[in-house]
Amino acid sequence: MLPVAEPARRQKPRGIRLKHSHVQILGRELSTPLVVLAMAEAVIIMAAFYLAVQFRFPQGAAPVVFDGLGLKLVIFAAVNMLAMLSMGLYRRGFRDSTLAVVLRVVGAFALGAAMLAALFYAFPSLLFGRGIMVLAMAGAFAGVIVTRLVGVRLLDLDALKRRVLVLGAGNTATLFNRLRRRSDRRGFELFGFVPQAQEVSLVPQDSLVHLDQPLDQYVRAHQIDDVVIAMDDPRGGFPVDELMACKMNGVNVLDVSDFFEREGGFLKLDILRPSTMIFSRGFRQCLYRDYAKRMLDVATSLVLLALAWPLMLLTALGIWIESRGKGSVLFRQVRVGQNGKPFTLTKFRSMVMDAEGDGVARWAQKQDPRVTRFGNFMRKTRLDELPQLFNVLRGDMSFVGPRPERPEFVEQLAAKLPYYHHRHWVKPGLTGWAQINYPYGASEKDAFEKLQYDLYYVKNQSIALDLLTIIQTVEVVLWGRGSR
Numbered sequence: 001m002l003p004v005a006e007p008a009r010r011q012k013p014r015g016i017r018l019k020h021s022h023v024q025i026l027g028r029e030l031s032t033p034l035v036v037l038a039m040a041e042a043v044i045i046m047a048a049f050y051l052a053v054q055f056r057f058p059q060g061a062a063p064v065v066f067d068g069l070g071l072k073l074v075i076f077a078a079v080n081m082l083a084m085l086s087m088g089l090y091r092r093g094f095r096d097s098t099l100a101v102v103l104r105v106v107g108a109f110a111l112g113a114a115m116l117a118a119l120f121y122a123f124p125s126l127l128f129g130r131g132i133m134v135l136a137m138a139g140a141f142a143g144v145i146v147t148r149l150v151g152v153r154l155l156d157l158d159a160l161k162r163r164v165l166v167l168g169a170g171n172t173a174t175l176f177n178r179l180r181r182r183s184d185r186r187g188f189e190l191f192g193f194v195p196q197a198q199e200v201s202l203v204p205q206d207s208l209v210h211l212d213q214p215l216d217q218y219v220r221a222h223q224i225d226d227v228v229i230a231m232d233d234p235r236g237g238f239p240v241d242e243l244m245a246c247k248m249n250g251v252n253v254l255d256v257s258d259f260f261e262r263e264g265g266f267l268k269l270d271i272l273r274p275s276t277m278i279f280s281r282g283f284r285q286c287l288y289r290d291y292a293k294r295m296l297d298v299a300t301s302l303v304l305l306a307l308a309w310p311l312m313l314l315t316a317l318g319i320w321i322e323s324r325g326k327g328s329v330l331f332r333q334v335r336v337g338q339n340g341k342p343f344t345l346t347k348f349r350s351m352v353m354d355a356e357g358d359g360v361a362r363w364a365q366k367q368d369p370r371v372t373r374f375g376n377f378m379r380k381t382r383l384d385e386l387p388q389l390f391n392v393l394r395g396d397m398s399f400v401g402p403r404p405e406r407p408e409f410v411e412q413l414a415a416k417l418p419y420y421h422h423r424h425w426v427k428p429g430l431t432g433w434a435q436i437n438y439p440y441g442a443s444e445k446d447a448f449e450k451l452q453y454d455l456y457y458v459k460n461q462s463i464a465l466d467l468l469t470i471i472q473t474v475e476v477v478l479w480g481r482g483s484r
Contacts, residue, residue, distance in 0.1 A: 048139030083112035086474035168230035169195040216245035266452035282459035335404035350375030401429025433457035
């Protein structure tokens with residue numbers, strides 16, 4: 001292919017930009033701007049608490065309040081930050097209207113207040129008074145709203161985005177064209193594609209970049225942060241020395257599959273190879289992690305059962321009243337568990353009796369006529385899932401993992417989707433990485449998309465990822481994302 005002239009827009013003077021990468025926290029790579037946003041909001045919340053104390057007691061008139069003030073300040077900030085995380089305000093690719101952001105911040109501080117009230121009940125020595133609570137919450141709410149309305153817009157500036165240069169312009173490189181939404185590209189700017197020798201270019205012509213100097217020099221001159229390898233056939237044309245020079249100069253050099261894993265939190269099945277799964281980091285079990293995960297499962301299930309048993313009784317009563325005492329309250333169905341072993345899953349019945357009287361297995365659809373009125377409410381609030389806590393206690397399921405599917409669907413999907421059976425290497429879960437990142441799926445296309453998230457979880461499973469998934473499940477339940 002003849003070299004393509006570099007687009008004129010590349011020749012414009014470059015403005016000021018901040019070069020940055022990712023921050024490793026608990027084994028996960030987080031973009032620096034997101035970390036800075038979280039830190040700024042943490043400082044604002046702590047400042048609101050401190051100012052509330054000073055305003056309420058300007059002369060230190062209540063010494064008991066000032067006892068352990070530093071600890072109380074940290075707890076106040078940590079609880080509210082946890083509530084904001086559970087409301088999806090730090091979710092990858094989060095992008096919503098101003099009203100939706102305000103409502104989520106309101107929900108976060110309401111949840112934070114409830115969590116602090118429970119904490120004060122358990123540990124009275126941490127109590128700092130209602131006056132301080134109201135003032136601190138009001139100040140923190142105002143500060144976070146301003147930060148969200150101003151700071152998030154600053155994060156969209158090109159100066160704060162990483163610049164990504166893609167080596168390749170063929171079929172593999174076209175995967176980047178699917179990132180059309182602004183939320184998909186929130187953390188980076190796609191600088192361009194470098195076509196390779198004897199490669200048919202399939203990307204837009206105005207996005208092609210012609211290198212008029214060695215790669216490492218070009219990268220340095222144009223302040224590139226990431227070089228992504230997306231060649232259809234890298235054999236014979238791999239610029240090893242130049243890529244090593246880029247790495248030694250602090251530039252990230254990564255494979256296209258690793259790039260999508262980092263940016264999207266999923267494994268791109270279009271380019272996933274068996275060798276990648278075998279030789280890459282991840283896709284391994286650890287005895288100590290398994291023990292810790294089991295302890296987390298049992299502890300979480302017991303706590304939720306202790307809190308939710310009144311709701312479970314009311315839910316059972318609601319089903320009994322709606323069905324006028326006819327039919328069962330619970331619904332049992334065979335699902336596929338770890339290593340393909342079947343088990344019996346238990347839920348509250350949300351459909352009419354004999355919903356599949358013809359013996360044909362069907363996914364639930366929108367406005368499914370088989371779902372009862374009370375069943376629709378249960379599905380939206382996830383109340384129908386509560387009996388699965390007993391599945392977790394028995395060890396059939398984990399609290400976090402891929403959702404268990406019916407044997408009929410597993411057989412059908414495994415025959416059409418690559419690597420589908422790999423999701424059964426781990427225990428199925430009551431909630432999962434796919435559930436908090438992708439809406440309810442009721443088709444083969446949805447199953448394909450969710451499989452990418454399930455395999456990401458299988459590869460990167462850890463206690464930290466489990467805790468993050470559990471925390472973000474609160475958003476799914478409270479905001480009804482993905483219910484059907």
